[in-house]
Amino acid sequence: MTHSFSTLSEFRALLAAAPGADADAMAGAAARNGQLTKPPGALGRLEDLAIWFAGWQGTDRPRCERPQVLVFAGNHGVVAQGVSAFPAEVTVQMVANFRAGGAAINQLSRAFGAEMAVHALELERPTKDFTTGPAMTEAEVVAALRTGWEAVNPAADVLVTGEMGIGNTTPAAALAAALFGGDPSGWVGRGTGVDDAGLARKADAVTRGLALHAGALGDPLEVLRCLGGRELAAMAGAIARARVERVPVVLDGFICTASAAVLERAVPGALDHCVAGHVSAEGGHSRLLAALGKAPLLDLGLRLGEGSGAALALGIVKGALACHSGMATFAEAGVSGA
Numbered sequence: 001m002t003h004s005f006s007t008l009s010e011f012r013a014l015l016a017a018a019p020g021a022d023a024d025a026m027a028g029a030a031a032r033n034g035q036l037t038k039p040p041g042a043l044g045r046l047e048d049l050a051i052w053f054a055g056w057q058g059t060d061r062p063r064c065e066r067p068q069v070l071v072f073a074g075n076h077g078v079v080a081q082g083v084s085a086f087p088a089e090v091t092v093q094m095v096a097n098f099r100a101g102g103a104a105i106n107q108l109s110r111a112f113g114a115e116m117a118v119h120a121l122e123l124e125r126p127t128k129d130f131t132t133g134p135a136m137t138e139a140e141v142v143a144a145l146r147t148g149w150e151a152v153n154p155a156a157d158v159l160v161t162g163e164m165g166i167g168n169t170t171p172a173a174a175l176a177a178a179l180f181g182g183d184p185s186g187w188v189g190r191g192t193g194v195d196d197a198g199l200a201r202k203a204d205a206v207t208r209g210l211a212l213h214a215g216a217l218g219d220p221l222e223v224l225r226c227l228g229g230r231e232l233a234a235m236a237g238a239i240a241r242a243r244v245e246r247v248p249v250v251l252d253g254f255i256c257t258a259s260a261a262v263l264e265r266a267v268p269g270a271l272d273h274c275v276a277g278h279v280s281a282e283g284g285h286s287r288l289l290a291a292l293g294k295a296p297l298l299d300l301g302l303r304l305g306e307g308s309g310a311a312l313a314l315g316i317v318k319g320a321l322a323c324h325s326g327m328a329t330f331a332e333a334g335v336s337g338a
């Protein structure tokens with residue numbers, strides 16, 4: 001039976017009680033890594049990645065055979081401020097495209113053998129424009145967190161969370177600015193491709209949102225409620241559930257990382273089970289990853305969202321775990337050591 005929650009403080013308590021990585025499994029994996037037929041360290045970061053996966057999966061032979069990709073979609077009242085290059089109806093149109101199998105994330109999920117599901121969160125009822133009031137009520141943000149929480153398959157061996165939501169780079173920038181401080185202009189980026197005037201409108205919207213919700217900035221879950229969005233909350237809920245179930249997570253781009261950052265600020269260590277799949281081209285993502293102390297696996301200039309960069313990084317994960325769990329040791333192969 002899964003623990004669930006009906007308030008933000010119950011959600012926080014579940015997250016705070018989550019177990020850590022399995023230190024014995026990590027020690028076993030590190031010992032195995034030292035015996036594999038390669039010069040020590042020759043597989044670089046793949047070796048660290050395999051040992052890290054071992055800790056979260058609780059085995060010295062971690063695997064990436066049942067990846068789960070979850071895509072959450074939401075709409076945003078803040079689009080009224082002229083912050084996206086695309087119209088809001090693209091969110092629901094892209095959900096139809098995901099369901100028909102026509103989006104980039106469908107192809108990448110298939111390419112890496114991931115089970116993929118899309119969850120649309122009340123698209124006909126956008127969040128409130130955060131420059132005029134809190135984006136969500138507590139009941140709304142809890143419902144969105146629960147959508148994410150309940151979507152996770154605890155039997156998956158790795159989770160990718162992605163999103164679709166026209167306008168959502170603005171709430172993501174607002175979360176980053178609220179959680180880590182600094183000038184909003186350093187957190188906003190071009191998103192789907194806004195021009196300089198659009199970029200200035202984004203910085204202005206974030207500045208006004210931070211001022212309006214100044215009283216909420218001390219509580220990261222209140223920051224999520226006031227400045228976030230439903231798909232951002234759903235990703236946070238899924239990442240939190242994965243932490244409780246000890247399912248390792250590959251983070252996607254700027255919006256995914258901003259949602260995750262809420263958890264880390266609410267409960268330090270909450271993202272210990274997350275690796276950064278890639279660094280997106282969105283201004284602010286590299287800075288956000290640096291603030292979280294996460295080094296991305298890939299840097300390919302992607303800025304799509306949907307979980308695409310993280311799904312692509314499953315290829316790196318699969319390679320790392322195949323080597324770690326499948327290679328022969330020096331003794332098994334009869335290869336002489338150094």
Ligand SMILES: O=C(O)c1ccc[n+]([C@@H]2O[C@H](COP(=O)([O-])O)[C@@H](O)[C@H]2O)c1
Pocket residue numbers: 083084085086163164165166167168169170190191192193194252253254255256280281282285302303304305306
């Ligand atoms: O993942 C990223 O870093 C990323 C960067 C820029 C844009 N996006 C995607 O583009 C949409 C948000 O862009 P915008 O301009 O409407 O705020 C949303 O659907 C995201 O999935 C995603």
Ligand SMILES: Cc1cc2nc[nH]c2cc1C
Pocket residue numbers: 086090094163164165192304305306
């Ligand atoms: C077409 C399109 C596809 C997307 N996928 C994620 N965000 C997106 C934004 C747009 C505009």
